[in-house]
Amino acid sequence: MVYPWQQRQWQLIMQQRQQQRLAHALLFQGPAGVGKKQCAIELAQAVLCLQPDASGYACGHCDACHLFKAGTHPDYRLLAPTPPATSASANPVLTIKIDALRDMYRALAETSQLGGFRVAVILDADKMPMQAANSLLKTLEEPGNDTLMVVVSSHPQRLPVTIRSRCQVIRFQIPDTAVALEWLGKCGTNGAQTALKLAHGAPLQARDFAETHAQEREILIKALISAQSGEISIQYAQKLAQMPRDYLLNWLLDWVSDLGRLLTIGADAALVNEDQRKVLMARARRADRSRVFGLHDQIYELIRAEGIALNPQLLWENLLISWENL
Numbered sequence: 001m002v003y004p005w006q007q008r009q010w011q012l013i014m015q016q017r018q019q020q021r022l023a024h025a026l027l028f029q030g031p032a033g034v035g036k037k038q039c040a041i042e043l044a045q046a047v048l049c050l051q052p053d054a055s056g057y058a059c060g061h062c063d064a065c066h067l068f069k070a071g072t073h074p075d076y077r078l079l080a081p082t083p084p085a086t087s088a089s090a091n092p093v094l095t096i097k098i099d100a101l102r103d104m105y106r107a108l109a110e111t112s113q114l115g116g117f118r119v120a121v122i123l124d125a126d127k128m129p130m131q132a133a134n135s136l137l138k139t140l141e142e143p144g145n146d147t148l149m150v151v152v153s154s155h156p157q158r159l160p161v162t163i164r165s166r167c168q169v170i171r172f173q174i175p176d177t178a179v180a181l182e183w184l185g186k187c188g189t190n191g192a193q194t195a196l197k198l199a200h201g202a203p204l205q206a207r208d209f210a211e212t213h214a215q216e217r218e219i220l221i222k223a224l225i226s227a228q229s230g231e232i233s234i235q236y237a238q239k240l241a242q243m244p245r246d247y248l249l250n251w252l253l254d255w256v257s258d259l260g261r262l263l264t265i266g267a268d269a270a271l272v273n274e275d276q277r278k279v280l281m282a283r284a285r286r287a288d289r290s291r292v293f294g295l296h297d298q299i300y301e302l303i304r305a306e307g308i309a310l311n312p313q314l315l316w317e318n319l320l321i322s323w324e325n326l
């Protein structure tokens with residue numbers, strides 16, 4: 001089943017499928033953490049299933065479903081970015097490998113082994129090297145019969161326009177807060193409200209945060225508070241360097257944005273880090289507005305340049321110093 005907030009997208013796709021109007025290539029786009037990947041995989045199984053139910057979902061027990069669940073369906077490929085084979089970094093650069101793409105092209109071009117559709121799902125498709133994107137284009141221009149490719153991306157603007165224009169776009173959005181909170185409640189997520197705020201409303205990211213990353217945020221907050229009182233701790237920089245950079249930088253960006261809000265709107269400003277209002281207010285009282293915006297831009301650029309190799313400890317030492325000097 002797809003998530004409660006994806007019903008509209010699911011029904012639209014099923015309707016088009018029924019009317020045999022479904023495009024050969026779909027682009028699932030929308031913010032990270034709203035379940036695009038899960039919906040794409042659900043769709044792949046549904047399309048391959050030999051006896052889908054009335055709502056179009058896979059039956060779960062036919063031969064095709066068994067193979068799909070075992071990860072051995074011969075007419076199905078799932079591609080996702082992977083780190084370099086030799087990388088020992090805590091934050092390796094992830095890319096979609098050309099070899100995996102070639103294997104996918106072959107699978108889509110060959111005759112279906114089970115006599116039905118051939119389906120490929122490409123996750124984080126924007127992490128594809130240019131050369132790979134060009135070869136993908138060829139497949140999109142000459143799709144075989146009974147093939148479906150689902151291209152998934154949270155940053156579709158990074159995909160070449162030639163690829164985007166050959167896919168039917170299915171948009172996924174941040175669900176209503178009430179719907180997201182209800183779902184998080186059913187998952188038994190602790191601190192759902194704070195987690196959802198930190199995830200900017202994306203329910204899966206909120207759950208992931210609460211289950212896996214809450215402690216990391218605590219370490220970041222401790223590092224910021226200690227830097228705030230004039231103590232740049234090398235130890236903290238070392239610890240932060242070992243943690244997932246994407247998460248940390250995005251939290252820090254929110255943290256600095258909150259500070260900017262307090263400085264421009266005042267004490268009533270709505271904050272992402274609502275649970276840390278007191279600490280932020282104390283920092284805002286002696287912060288320089290232009291420096292706050294400068295640091296905001298600096299962090300934003302670091303997030304954008306995700307693939308660039310930086311010495312992680314130096315990065316965090318610099319950021320903590322910048323925070324202290326605001």
Ligand SMILES: [Zn+2]
Nearest residue numbers: 049059062065
């Ligand atoms: Zn089935």
